[in-house]
Each structure stands twice: as C-alpha cells, then as structure tokens.
Amino acid sequence: MTVQQFAKEIRRNTLRCLHSQGSGHVGGSLSIVDALAVLYSRYMHVDPHDPRMADRDKLVLSKGHSGPALYATLAIKGFFPAEWLDTLNKLGTRLPSHVNLNLTPGVDMTAGSLGQGLSCACGLALANRLNGIDRNVYVITGDGELQEGQNWEGAMFAAQKKLDSLIVLVDSNKLQIDGATADVMNVEDICAKFAAFGFDAQRVDGHDYEALDGAIHRAKIAKNGKPQCIVMDTVKGKGVSFYEAMGAGVHSTSVTDEQYEAALNELK
Amino acid sequence: MELRKEYVNELARLMRENDKIVILDADLAGAGGTKPLYKEFPDRCIDVGIAEANMICIAAGLAASGFVPFVHSFVPFVARRALDQIAVSVCYSEQNVRIVGFDPGVHTTSNGGTHMSFEDIATMRAFCNIAVVDIVDGVQLRKALPYITAHKGPMYIRFVRKQTDELFDDSYEFGFGKADKLRDGKDLTLIASGTMLFDAVKAADRLESEGYSVDLLGIATVKPLDEEAVLASARKTRRVLTAENHSIHGGLYGAVTETLSAKLPTLCDAVAVRDKITQVGSLNDLKRDYGLTADDIYARAKQLLTNNG
Numbered sequence: 150m151t152v153q154q155f156a157k158e159i160r161r162n163t164l165r166c167l168h169s170q171g172s173g174h175v176g177g178s179l180s181i182v183d184a185l186a187v188l189y190s191r192y193m194h195v196d197p198h199d200p201r202m203a204d205r206d207k208l209v210l211s212k213g214h215s216g217p218a219l220y221a222t223l224a225i226k227g228f229f230p231a232e233w234l235d236t237l238n239k240l241g242t243r244l245p246s247h248v249n250l251n252l253t254p255g256v257d258m259t260a261g262s263l264g265q266g267l268s269c270a271c272g273l274a275l276a277n278r279l280n281g282i283d284r285n286v287y288v289i290t291g292d293g294e295l296q297e298g299q300n301w302e303g304a305m306f307a308a309q310k311k312l313d314s315l316i317v318l319v320d321s322n323k324l325q326i327d328g329a330t331a332d333v334m335n336v337e338d339i340c341a342k343f344a345a346f347g348f349d350a351q352r353v354d355g356h357d358y359e360a361l362d363g364a365i366h367r368a369k370i371a372k373n374g375k376p377q378c379i380v381m382d383t384v385k386g387k388g389v390s391f392y393e394a395m396g397a398g399v400h401s402t403s404v405t406d407e408q409y410e411a412a413l414n415e416l417k
Numbered sequence: 418m419e420l421r422k423e424y425v426n427e428l429a430r431l432m433r434e435n436d437k438i439v440i441l442d443a444d445l446a447g448a449g450g451t452k453p454l455y456k457e458f459p460d461r462c463i464d465v466g467i468a469e470a471n472m473i474c475i476a477a478g479l480a481a482s483g484f485v486p487f488v489h490s491f492v493p494f495v496a497r498r499a500l501d502q503i504a505v506s507v508c509y510s511e512q513n514v515r516i517v518g519f520d521p522g523v524h525t526t527s528n529g530g531t532h533m534s535f536e537d538i539a540t541m542r543a544f545c546n547i548a549v550v551d552i553v554d555g556v557q558l559r560k561a562l563p564y565i566t567a568h569k570g571p572m573y574i575r576f577v578r579k580q581t582d583e584l585f586d587d588s589y590e591f592g593f594g595k596a597d598k599l600r601d602g603k604d605l606t607l608i609a610s611g612t613m614l615f616d617a618v619k620a621a622d623r624l625e626s627e628g629y630s631v632d633l634l635g636i637a638t639v640k641p642l643d644e645e646a647v648l649a650s651a652r653k654t655r656r657v658l659t660a661e662n663h664s665i666h667g668g669l670y671g672a673v674t675e676t677l678s679a680k681l682p683t684l685c686d687a688v689a690v691r692d693k694i695t696q697v698g699s700l701n702d703l704k705r706d707y708g709l710t711a712d713d714i715y716a717r718a719k720q721l722l723t724n725n726g
Contacts, residue, residue: 250481251511258481259510262501268471269506272478272486279439279460280482299502302471309466 152358155225156186160388161416162221166234166244168409173237173246175392176385176399178218180322180355181289184381185222187361192369194284197227200254206284207257207273211266212291212320213247220244220253228255264297266290267317271303274312285369288317292380293325295336301346307376308347315376316368317343320355322385324397343378355381389415421450421519421578423555427562428487432458438566441476441488443469449489449519450578469494473502473514480512485566491525492518492575496537507571508544514571516541521551521575521611522662522690523703533695539667541573542640548593549640551611551661551669552576554583557637560591568593577612584614584635594638596646602630605718606650609660610636610669613688613709617660620714629722642672648681656721657685660714665689684724686717 150158159182167173189195194206210219217237224231229243236242243252247261258273260266270288277284290300307315319339327333336342340350349371353360361381368377386392386399389412395402404412432438432454439461446452446464455462465472469490476486488495496503496518507514518537525533541549550565550572552558558576565572589597596608600621609617614635621631632650636643651657657677661669670687677683690707704710 249510258478259505262505265470265474265502265506268474268502269478269481271471272475272480273482274478275463275475276479276482276484279484299468299470299474302465302468303474306465306468306471306475310463 152186152190155190156183157416158225159186159218159221161413162224162231162234163218164404164409164412166217166220166237168404169235170237171405172403173217173401174214175402175404176324176395177212177291177320177322178215179387179389179392180383180385181215181320182218182388183356183358184289184318184320184361185218187358187365188287189222189226191362192365195255197255200228203280204282204284207286209258209260209266209270209273209286209288210248211260211288212263212294213260216244216246216248219248219256223253223255229253263291263294264299267300267303268306270315271306271310271312274315275310277314285314285316288315290317290319292319292321292323292336292339293330295319295339296334304343304346304348311374312376313372313374316365317348317376317378319378319380320383321380322383324385324400326397326400328397339380340378347375348378349373349375350378350380352380352382355383356387418555418581419450419578420555420558420576420580423559425450425453427559429454429457431562431566432461435485435566437484439463439479439484439486441465441472441486443467443472443490443494445490448578451489469499470502473499474506476514477506477510477512480514481510485513485515487515487517489517489519491532492521492537493532493534496541496573497534500540504544508547511546512571513569515565516571516573518573518575519578521577523700523707523709524577524612524662526700526703527697529697529703530695535664535690535695536667537575538639538663538669539671542667542672547571547573547640548638550574550637551639552637553611553614553635554580554585556583556585556587556589557591560589561637564591564593575611580612582615584618591637594641594643596643597635597637598646599635600631600633602632603653604629604631604656605722606632606634606654606657607660607714607718608634608636608647608657608669608673610639611662613660613662616709616711616714619711620718623715624718636669639669639672642676644676647673647676651677651681651683655683657683658688658714658718658721659685660688662709663689665691684721686721688714688717
C-alpha cells in the first residue's frame, strides 16, 4: 500500500468511526491524517502484536479529540479489529473520542484536556533516556492548543534537558472552535516561538507526503541536543470537499448517512 | 530530626534499592529537603523550575514508562494549582505518581494566606483511584515510605517539612488503610489525622483525667478510610469527634460521616476549619484562631459527651 492509499484508507476509516455515532471531531481528525500516514508507514517502530513493547517509538496525540484518526490508523495497522471503530463513545468502548492509554492498544498517552501532551511526552522521552532506549517520542498538538501556556513550560523543559528524541508536530489548520485562530488568539509565528524556546523548527505542507517525510527524517537524524518541531500547514476537514468548505464549524460536526456516503465517494 | 530529613534519608535508601524511583521538584528542592538526592542520583532527580503543571505531567510520562515518580511542592502548588493535570494525566490515566504536599493547612504559618490550603484532602479524595495520606510524624513517614513506593496507583501525601515532634516510637508499624488504635475507651470516639493527633492525645489525657474513657483512632490513610475501625468504635461509643488540619468540608470529617451516615447514624462533631479565609500568623496563633487546639478538641468533646439528644 502506498502512503497515498494508506492515507485514503485512514480517512475512510476515520469517517467510519465518526459515522458510528453520527457526529464528532471531523475537522481536526482529517487534518492530521497525512502526518499519521507518513509516521505509521515509514517511521513508527511499533509492533501491533506487542503494543507495549519497551523498545518502540511513541506518539502522544496531545490534541486528544482527534482520536478517531489515530484509531483508524491503528486499526489498519492491526492493533485491534476494525469492528472496534463502530463503537466510538458507546458505554464501555475501547475507543473514547479523546485518547486513553489504558483503553486502546497503540495509544501511548491519555489526552483530551489540551496542553498536557507535550509535558507528558517530555516524561516519556526522559524515561527512554534513563532506560537507555534510543527511540523517538512524537507529539501532535493543535495550533489553537498552543494557546495553553503549559505547552511552553514543556517546551522550556525539553530544551533544557536536551530531549532531541522529541519531535513535536503542530497541526496548523488555523481554525479553532470559536473561529480563525488568528482572530481568536493568534499563535503565530509558531516556528519562531519554538526556535526561541531552543527547538529546531521547520514548516512544511502537512498534506505533502514527501515534504512531511523530509521534515520528519531531518528531525529524526538531527540528534543535536535540540528538541525538534515541525509546523504542518494543514486544512481542517482535509480530503472531503464539503468538510473543507465548512470553516470553523467542521471542528465538531455531523457525519450523517448521506454525508458518509458522499465522503466515501470522494475518497475512492 | 526534621521530617524532611527523615523523608530524604529513607527515600535515598529506597532509591539505592530501586532504580525506578525518580523525584521531581519545582524549584523547592532546597526548601523541601530533597537537594542531597540530586548529588547521589543526578539522573533520577529532576528540577523542572517553577512549573508545577508541567511537573505533574512529566511525572505521568515517567510513570507510563514504568518509573515511580515522587513530585514535591507546597500543598497548594501541587494539590490546587495542578488539579486538572492530576485529574487527567495521573488519576484518569491511572499512573503511579506520588504527589507530596509540604506544610499542610496552618503549618504554612508566615507563608500563609496564598500558600495555605485547607481543601487539598477534599479535592484529592474526590478523584477516582488516588489514595490520600496525612502524616503525623517522622516515624510514621519513614515507616510508610516503603509502602508508598510499592503502592499501585496514584497517591497524595502531606506532611510538615520542619517538624521534629514525634508521637510514635520505633515499634510503630504503618498499615496502609488501617487506623492506628491509640486508646481503648467507651465514652467517646476521637478520630484525628496528621498533626492533629498530637492535640487529640492531649485532649484525651484531659478527658481521661476527668473520668471519661476515650477511644482514640489515628488516621494516616484518609482514603481509603478504615471504615471497619470507625464503625466498630462508633458502635461502642455512639459519639464521634474528628480532628483535622483541613476544612470541615470533604476531609476527614467528610470521610467519617459519609461512612457513619450510611451505615450507623451517630452523633458527630468536628474540629476543623469552618469556612474561614486563610491568613498568616504563628502556628499557635493560627491554631487558636481556626479552633484547632487540644482545648478546642476538649471543648467539643465535652459538648458531645453531655449531649443526650
């Protein structure tokens, strides 16, 4: 399966998951799909049959509400049966819309209350260093999420402790619940901010597989004592025309039978 | 010996045995007394700077990788400032983080007001899965630490850094979730946690000198509460007085009355802070002002003992 096909499959399964409850965090799930496709096809050293393997790469989905996109990815990789995708947010499910490390094989950290993931990832990276494990810890944050001040506490810590195994991917889809991020509370210049905090920072098209691949590769091999940041310019709702056109409303929206069918037609 | 010295000595011993123990501070390693550990275990001691929320989540990440992190600060900066981080990254995530709060309640003295917290036990106790321990003295702290390290699940521990008074001697054995039975009596049940146990002993002496017999329980583990011990004592005395260095809302009194009201309705009263704003002052003045002295325990005990209603 090519990375393009993998990404399309993730999008289809993300919508399957969201359709099972009729609505959910569509926009921010679809915007990170291409990053997940590149990570899980080319970079993540993980074993679906041993999800807690000590010597693995880890991913902290700090924007925990995008769980459906990660669940779709993990299901395709074989971490759990695809049927689980139809149980999103049903009582007793293994797939709550915000990720939980105790419930879902392949989820490395709980998230949902925004702003905590980068700090938790610092703990994971530090633990790897103490355990002599040479693996990466990836974090996916939202751009709006960077309004939470704790991110910058985490960033300071990562630089101070020279956590160069830490790679922060910022999903810069430029929208948050109340509108455009630039209007609600501008977080730019994200690259300059992370650079000022001691990171190596790059900015790429978050839907260009080769650009993403190059950026992740550079971050992975840098090993220069600096934590790494990749700001990904993305489109909220990416891959489905009517979701892309919704603007801020796509953050949490419906996935009716008709919308699901129309979306699958676009994702053939 | 100061409690912080007892603490650091025993923690150092445990860290030598167990390379999974890590400690985190938020710029209070000197004040809290953990500084000597940084020399002996430079890799496993982490000062995050003045960033308590960050500290809690870093600890959660370490715990998720199999470490046993002890995080430290003054009570309000862990148990109040980092509340959501404790709720989500520690309790909801079921991580083995030990959260240590220094100088609970009135013991903040001249740092009081902003640094004083009477609500930590109530908030911690309300979270799912987390155990809550209110330490009375250095012996108890030292004896409890091996258990605290081995415990599965999150735990909150509060103690007074510079305290040197001791209640227990070396023969003391810490039992997690077990009340310490200090006196056997039939007229009144007196239940005290943390440093209020010192005052409870004095009050019990005075009551006994007047011919009353007091059933005195020390409670280190406020959650899970030793319900059996509370019920057995209340069944005998039918009068229960609690004493805690905490708000009357949701602490020891809350735990005891939640148990009794459901299983054995009993006449109860509390020596606790009654919705009064925090402030600075000397320890003795603060204890008097908040009604947390042995005299206050004695007075409320007498009221209960003479209440035939």
